[in-house]
Amino acid sequence: xxxxxxxxxxxxxxxxxxxxxxxxxxxxxxxxxxxxxxxxxxxxxxxxxxxxxxxxxxxxxxxxxxxxxxxxxxxxxxxxxxxxxxxxxxxxxxxxxxxxxxxxxxxxxxxxxxxxxxxxxxxxxxxxxxxxxxxxxxxxxxxxxxxxxxxxxxxxxxxxxxxxxxxxxxxxxxxxxxxxxxxxxxxxxxxxxxxxxxxxxxxxxxxxxxxxxxxxxxxxxxxxxxxxxxxxxxxxxxxxxxxxxxxxxxxxxxxxxxxxxxxxxxxxxxxxxxxxxxxxxxxxxxxxxxxxxxxxxxxxxxxxxxxxxxxxxxxxxxxxxxxxxxxxxxxxxxxxxxxxxxxxxxxxxxxxxxxxxxxxxxxxxxxxxxxxxxxxxxxxxxxxxxxxxxxxxxxxxxxxxxxxxxxxxxxxxxxxxxxxxxxxxxxxxxxxxxxxxxxxxxxxxxxxxxxxxxxxxxxxxxxxxxxxxxxx
Amino acid sequence: xxxxxxxxxxxxxxxxxxxxxxxxxxxxxxxxxxxxxxxxxxxxxxxxxxxxxxxxxxxxxxxxxxxxxxxxxxxxxxxxxxxxxxxxxxxxxxxxxxxxxxxxxxxxxxxxxxxxxxxxxxxxxxxxxxxxxxxxxxxxxxxxxxxxxxxxxxxxxxxxxxxxxxxxxxxxxxxxxxxxxxxxxxxxxxxxxxxxxxxxxxxxxxxxxxxxxxxxxxxxxxxxxxxxxxxxxxxxxxxxxxxxxxxxxxxxxxxxxxxxxxxxxxxxxxxxxxxxxxxxxxxxxxxxxxxxxxxxxxxxxxxxxxxxxxxxxxxxxxxxxxxxxxxxxxxxxxxxxxxxxxxxxxxxxxxxxxxxxxxxxxxxxxxxxxxxxxxxxxxxxxxxxxxxxxxxxxxxxxxxxxxxxxxxxxxxxxxxxxxxxxxxxxxxxxxxxxxxxxxxxx
Numbered sequence: 048x049x050x051x052x053x054x055x056x057x058x059x060x061x062x063x064x065x066x067x068x069x070x071x072x073x074x075x076x077x078x079x080x081x082x083x084x085x086x087x088x089x090x091x092x093x094x095x096x097x098x099x100x101x102x103x104x105x106x107x108x109x110x111x112x113x114x115x116x117x118x119x120x121x122x123x124x125x126x127x128x129x130x131x132x133x134x135x136x137x138x139x140x141x142x143x144x145x146x147x148x149x150x151x152x153x154x155x156x157x158x159x160x161x162x163x164x165x166x167x168x169x170x171x172x173x174x175x176x177x178x179x180x181x182x183x184x185x186x187x188x189x190x191x192x193x194x195x196x197x198x199x200x201x202x203x204x205x206x207x208x209x210x211x212x213x214x215x216x217x218x219x220x221x222x223x224x225x226x227x228x229x230x231x232x233x234x235x236x237x238x239x240x241x242x243x244x245x246x247x248x249x250x251x252x253x254x255x256x257x258x259x260x261x262x263x264x265x266x267x268x269x270x271x272x273x274x275x276x277x278x279x280x281x282x283x284x285x286x287x288x289x290x291x292x293x294x295x296x297x298x299x300x301x302x303x304x305x306x307x308x309x310x311x312x313x314x315x316x317x318x319x320x321x322x323x324x325x326x327x328x329x330x331x332x333x334x335x336x337x338x339x340x341x342x343x344x345x346x347x348x349x350x351x352x353x354x355x356x357x358x359x360x361x362x363x364x365x366x367x368x369x370x371x372x373x374x375x376x377x378x379x380x381x382x383x384x385x386x387x388x389x390x391x392x393x394x395x396x397x398x399x400x401x402x403x404x405x406x407x408x409x410x411x412x413x414x415x416x417x418x419x420x421x422x423x424x425x426x427x428x429x430x431x432x433x434x435x436x437x438x439x440x441x442x443x444x445x446x447x448x449x450x451x452x453x454x455x456x457x458x459x460x461x462x463x464x465x466x467x468x469x470x471x472x473x474x475x476x477x478x479x480x481x482x483x484x485x486x487x488x489x490x491x492x493x494x495x496x497x498x499x500x501x502x503x504x505x506x507x508x509x510x511x512x513x514x515x516x517x518x519x
Numbered sequence: 520x521x522x523x524x525x526x527x528x529x530x531x532x533x534x535x536x537x538x539x540x541x542x543x544x545x546x547x548x549x550x551x552x553x554x555x556x557x558x559x560x561x562x563x564x565x566x567x568x569x570x571x572x573x574x575x576x577x578x579x580x581x582x583x584x585x586x587x588x589x590x591x592x593x594x595x596x597x598x599x600x601x602x603x604x605x606x607x608x609x610x611x612x613x614x615x616x617x618x619x620x621x622x623x624x625x626x627x628x629x630x631x632x633x634x635x636x637x638x639x640x641x642x643x644x645x646x647x648x649x650x651x652x653x654x655x656x657x658x659x660x661x662x663x664x665x666x667x668x669x670x671x672x673x674x675x676x677x678x679x680x681x682x683x684x685x686x687x688x689x690x691x692x693x694x695x696x697x698x699x700x701x702x703x704x705x706x707x708x709x710x711x712x713x714x715x716x717x718x719x720x721x722x723x724x725x726x727x728x729x730x731x732x733x734x735x736x737x738x739x740x741x742x743x744x745x746x747x748x749x750x751x752x753x754x755x756x757x758x759x760x761x762x763x764x765x766x767x768x769x770x771x772x773x774x775x776x777x778x779x780x781x782x783x784x785x786x787x788x789x790x791x792x793x794x795x796x797x798x799x800x801x802x803x804x805x806x807x808x809x810x811x812x813x814x815x816x817x818x819x820x821x822x823x824x825x826x827x828x829x830x831x832x833x834x835x836x837x838x839x840x841x842x843x844x845x846x847x848x849x850x851x852x853x854x855x856x857x858x859x860x861x862x863x864x865x866x867x868x869x870x871x872x873x874x875x876x877x878x879x880x881x882x883x884x885x886x887x888x889x890x891x892x893x894x895x896x897x898x899x900x901x902x903x904x905x906x907x908x909x910x911x912x913x914x915x916x917x918x919x920x921x922x923x924x925x926x927x928x929x930x931x932x933x934x935x936x937x938x939x940x941x942x943x944x945x946x947x948x949x950x951x952x953x954x955x956x957x958x959x960x961x
Contacts, residue, residue, distance in 0.1 A: 113580075114552030392619040399558035432559050439915060439947075440567045442937040443609050445823060452565075452609065459619050464561065484555055485620060 049351035050358050051344060053089065053149075056324045057218035057244030057302040060177045062149035064089035064344050065315065065359055069306055069327035070153035070179060070222075072124065073337070077137025081144060086337035087344055090149030092246075092327060095126035095181045096134045096170065097155040097193075108255045108265035110281060119281030120330045121255040123266060123273050125187045126155050131166065135173040142174030150174065151220070155181040155193050158203065160210045167214045177217045179304075180208065180242075182233070183224035183249025185276045195249070198224035201236035208240025218243035220304060223289075226252050230289045234299035244302035246327065247293060248286045250276025279330035283308025287321060294322030294367045310339070312346030319359060320366035374504040381495035382475035384409070384468045388457075390488035393464035397479035397489060402428050408472035409479055414463045419471045470494070525688070525705045528778055534805045535699035538831075539629065547633040551580035554625045557616055562627060565614035567943035568595035572611055576630055588638035591631055592645045595946075596671040596717075597664055599639070599710050600693050601939050602631035603702040606794075606825050610939070639709070645675070650718040652677030655956040657949075658740040659683065660727055663691020664938045665929025666746030667714050668945030674718040676953050681720040681740070689721055691748055693938060695773040698798040700805075704776045730900055737924065742952050745904070745911060745920070745927035746945060749891035749935055755790060759848035760887070764856045768799035768888035775802055785883035786810040788858055789837075790845055792822035796888035797829065800837040803886070811837045812880065816844045816863055816870060843878075844870070848885060856882050894931055901925060910934050918948030926952060 051064045067090035068074045068083055080091045102124055110119035127134055135152075142150055152170035156162040170178060182204050184194030197203045204221065211219050221237035223230055225248040234245055252274050257264045264272035286307020293299045305318030310331030318326045331339055356362045386397070386409075401409035407422040411431060418424050443452040456462060468479075480489040542550065554576045562572040571590055578587035591598035607613065607628045615624030655678035659666035662684025670680035688694050693707040715721060727733060736743060752767035754760060766774070768789065774780035787803040789796050792815035803811045813832070815822060818841050822829065842863050849857040862876030893909025903922030905912040911920055911927040918926040928944025930936065 114549045392616040393557075393561060394555045394616045395558040396555065428558065435559050435564045436569050438564065440565055440569070440943075441933065442567060442606065442940050444936050446821070449609055453613065460616075 049348050049356060051347050051351065053325055053359065056149075056304075057177060057220060060090075060149050060151075060218055061147075062089040062325075063147060064340075064347070065319065065323075065325040066090075066340050066343050067092055067149065067151070067304065067325050067327045068332060068337075069329040070095050070151075070181065071329040071333070073329060073332045075127070076129075077141045080141050080150070083332075083337045083340075084141075084145045084148045087340040088148070088337065090151060090176075090325065092151040092153050092179050093127075093134065093138060093175075095153040095155045095184070096131055096166065097126050098157070099130050100125040100128050100187070102128050103268045105266045105268045108275070109279075110255050117279055117330065117334050119253075119255065119277055120279035120333070121253050121266075121275040121277050122250070123186050123268075123275040126153075126181070126184065131169065135169055138170070138173040138175060142176075149176045151177045151179050153179040153181050153222070154211075155184065155188060158192055158197065158207060160213075163207060163210045164214045167211055171215065171217055175217060177220060177243075178211065178215055179220045179222050179246055180211060181222050181249075182207070183222045185224060185226050185250055185252050186274060195224040195226055198222075198233055198249070199227050201232045204233050205236040205240040208237050208242050212241045218302075220244040220246050220302075222246040222249055222306075223293075224249045225285060225289055225307075229292075231292055231296050231299045234293045234296070234301070238299060238301055242301060244304065244324075245293065245299075246304040246306055248282070248289050248307045250278045251282055251285065253277030278307065280308045280310060283314060283317075287317060290318060290321045290323060291367060291370050294364065295370065310334075312343045312350065315343060315347060316350060316362075317366075319363050322364040322367050324359070324363065375502050377500040378503060378506060379495055379498040379501050380493070381498075382477075382491040382493050383470045383473040384475070384477075384479045385490050385492050386466060386468060386479075387488050387490070388465050389459065390485050391458070391460050391465045392485055392488075393460035394484060395464060395466055396482045396484070398466040399428055400478050400482045405476050405478045406472060406474050408469040408474075409466045410469060411463065411466055413465055413467050417467055417469075419469045421472070525708055525777065527705055530781060531699060531703075531775070531778065535703075535802075538700045541636060542626070542629050542633050544633075547579055547630060548582075550626050550630060551576045553617075554580075555616065561614040561616060562611035562625075565610050566594075567610075567937075567939045568601075568946065569943075570594040570598065570611075570631075572627055575634055576625065576627070579630055579634055584634055584637040585641065585643070587634040589645060591634055592638075595939065595942050596645070596668055596675075596714060597693070597710060597938060597942050598631060599635035600664075600697075600702050600707060601942065602628050602635055603706075604693070604697050604938050606827070606937060608827050609825065644713055644716040647675045647717045648677030650674065650677065650679055653953065653956060654960055655679065655742075655952065656740045657681070657742045657744055657952060658736050659744040659746055659945075660736075661691065661746035661748055661929075661931075662686065662689035662711075662721070662723065663746055663748050663929060663941060664693055665748075665931075665941035665945040666691075666744060667711065667719075668942040669744045669746060669926075669928065669949045670719040670945075671714045671717050672946050672949035673953065676949075678953065678956070679718070679720070681722060683725050683727055683736075684721065684723045685726045687724055689723055691746075692769075695776060696769055696795070696798075697938075698772070698801060699776055700801075728897060733900060741924070741956065743925050744918075744945070744948055744952075745898075745901075745925060745931060746929045746941070747894050747897070747911075747927075747931040749930045750894040751892055752887060753889045753892050755845055755887045755889070757845050757847050759850075760885075762848050762850055762856060764854065764883065765848060765885045765887065768795050768886050769891070771799050771886055772802060775806060780806065782806060783808040783884065785855070786812070786881065787884045787886060788812045788814055788845075788880055788882045789886040789888050790814045791888035791890070792817075792824055792839075793888065793890065794824045794828050795890075796886075797824050797832045797837070799886050799888050800832055801835045803884070804835045804837060808884070811835075812840050812882075813837055814840045814843050814845060814858075814860065816842060818842060844872070845885075846877075851881055856885055858882055858885055891930075891935060908934075916947065917951035918944055919951060 070092040106124040109117045112118040152175035182198030188194035189196040305323030306327040443449040483489040575587045575590040612624040673680040690707040783806040787808040789800040847859040851857040858880040862873040863870040905921040926948040929941035
């Protein structure tokens with residue numbers, strides 16, 4: 048029986064599961080957070096508390112893709128527009144009613160010691176289980192010297208973390224901005240400032256799009272827009288990379304709450320495999336509501352059961368060291384694409400992708416006769432298309448004609464449309480398997496046999512000694 | 520062009536409302552996004568006019584509706600009517616790779632209609648070169664899809680084309696012979712109007728039936744394209760079939776589409792089980808007939824109608840009498856008709872009458888729908904144009920006939936297929952003529 052509970056995260060934060068709502072609109076009020084806990088969320092990071100702000104109307108915009116809504120999401124909303132008092136009164140009520148769920152107070156105040164001391168004390172007095180220092184907010188607040196204005200300068204981050212730690216009795220998490228050339232510099236600063244943990248990543252500076260009629264970027268605030276913070280499924284790969292960078296760096300690594308495009312238990316597992324102890328979710332909850340956590344918890348539980356993991360710590364961080372520098376990759380590892388003729392539907396997207404985007408080694412020559420070898424030996428896609436357009440097609444009007452038109456041979460797809468991989472030219476780039484719309488139709492098969500591994504570093508060591516070159 | 524047009528008849532509209540509703544803009548975009556954008560797409564290959572299907576679909580997805588429509592029209596000038604009348608189940612949609620993944624095929628016909636509707640709404644005409652930029656004049660005899668496509672293709676390339684149609688309105692079966700719930704006659708006429716705007720000249724109500732008329736044509740034009748279609752509907756060849764109350768399927772369809780037949784009642788018997796028979800039977804139901812029988816001498820498995828047409832007829836409430844043969848028509852009481860029939864069965868390769876199976880159907884209208892006869896009368900006057908098995912013998916690639924100045928396409932060559940086949944035939948002939956003219960003037 049797997050236990051998906053979190054024990055002593057960042058020292059002493061406990062909660063029934065690793066799924067937290069990130070500091071954002073879904074955690075705006077006590078009423079919302081209590082409904083979220085009822086739905087099954089393990090924890091919630093309160094919408095950032097500080098001196099109340101005034102927000103603009105028109106705050107969000109999204110990137111849709113291929114008919115899907117909200118591939119990426121962008122906001123220009125600031126921190127809480129409610130008073131510190133109001134937020135903390137509600138927090139006390141939430142903690143009283145939901146003692147087992149983690150309530151983290153996200154904080155952002157002006158950069159002076161007294162202000163931080165005061166807000167830390169008040170949040171902890173209200174019952175916060177931990178504090179998250181918002182050094183990441185990329186819009187609006189940074190113009191006032193807060194948010195990412197702090198998170199982009201390691202010295203400030205270290206200093207403020209230090210001030211907080213002077214007072215804090217609960218774990219202190221520093222929330223990192225990705226809007227910096229190397230996120231590790233600030234992670235290291237937080238660690239030097241004795242932070243107990245980190246949250247990463249905050250949103251990425253963005254302009255999601257421009258209205259082609261008005262020429263105003265979105266979101267449109269009376270004819271103008273402002274760069275916002277990008278999040279949602281689109282940012283997950285960026286977030287995973289930064290999480291890995293932090294967790295692989297001994298000077299930066301701390302208990303980490305992973306953020307960035309988490310919308311399912313699968314995403315959560317990936318963040319945990321890279322070392323995160325909890326994950327935070329915002330966009331997916333804004334899109335579908337709190338109810339998404341049910342499947343997240345169940346899915347995680349089922350996956351752990353299937354893999355034989357009892358606790359989150361059993362698999363936490365297993366993938367961190369599966370990421371290496373390129374120079375340490377095995378150059379003798381060789382894979383090629385194989386197409387399953389029974390599964391191929393004949394869209395031939397792999398063929399055109401290979402010709403126009405890769406190495407011209409997937410051909411439509413099963414009927415004309417397979418030819419292996421370099422590009423000049425094959426008909427080009429343009430020649431193939433010209434032949435189709437020059438052919439004469441007729442509507443099959445009789446039953447016999449219809450039977451003939453829709454007859455197929457050995458495979459569900461006519462042989463002429465099933466592409467063939469020339470394995471002598473295939474470099475194993477994976478592009479075809481990425482574009483193939485049919486699951487497991489194109490698989491990448493390992494073909495290197497009895498060749499010992501050799502990395503770039505190993506291969507060039509001797510050469511470098513023999514003939515030094517400039518750069519790498 | 521003839522100034523004759525059709526009124527937008529509310530009575531007709533009410534009874535023959537469009538079979539499938541149009542896609543909303545968002546539904547069209549969602550459906551377009553579903554398209555995989557196959558390379559050298561099977562849907563394009565299956566289309567006789569080779570419309571770049573993924574090309575026009577992805578233009579809908581990107582919001583480039585003008586480009587989408589022009590992409591369609593570039594391959595098929597009758598893209599609007601084809602979107603409505605093509606049996607896509609056995610063409611583009613039947614070839615869609617989605618079905619091999621247990622997905623519904625992309626709704627290509629509805630998407631094509633979406634793009635074409637937007638184009639209509641914009642009031643634009645497809646681009647064409649200025650008339651006379653090429654020294655080529657072609658007469659297209661017959662005003663149906665084959666001639667329209669041929670003439671449009673010629674004019675778009677800068678040649679001059681004249682369509683000669685014996686009926687009052689051009690469009691051929693698109694105007695007079697397609698079920699109104701698929702393609703309204705007014706929409707067919709509107710499509711022809713677009714073709715006229717490309718520079719095609721129309722001479723309607725003109726018969727080319729004498730050697731003098733043919734000679735005159737040959738003097739005026741470099742080439743003649745024959746888009747004659749098929750001949751009159753086949754007769755039943757039973758006694759009494761000229762009795763008042765017998766009206767063949769194409770007459771019935773043309774009559775209701777042009778407002779001359781507005782109401783039916785009682786019992787209607789359609790003889791035959793092809794696609795036109797079904798159009799007539801469904802029309803009879805919609806015009807008010809209580810009972811509509813389709814009488815077919817063979818079985819359900821052998822009927823030539825497309826499966827989706829058969830299903831549709833059943834939904835319209837048409838009843839089927841299989842393996843039954845009409846033997847005579849008698850006048851009945853109060854202007855009604857008595858159709859004498861017998862049951863038949865397969866005996867070796869022939870049909871034989873089942874003894875004691877005579878049955879008389881008391882009905883109000885009998886509609887023969889057993890196919891069109893070949894058009895031979897006029898063709899015999901054209902020297903060198905060979906007719907084989909009732910079809911004009913023409914080169915498959917070019918449509919050129921035994922007389923090198925005559926080209927042909929559509930039903931009169933293929934024996935009776937779909938609108939899209941006629942368009943393809945007309946287009947191929949036009950391209951061949953343009954090429955010949957280029958060589959001649961080079």
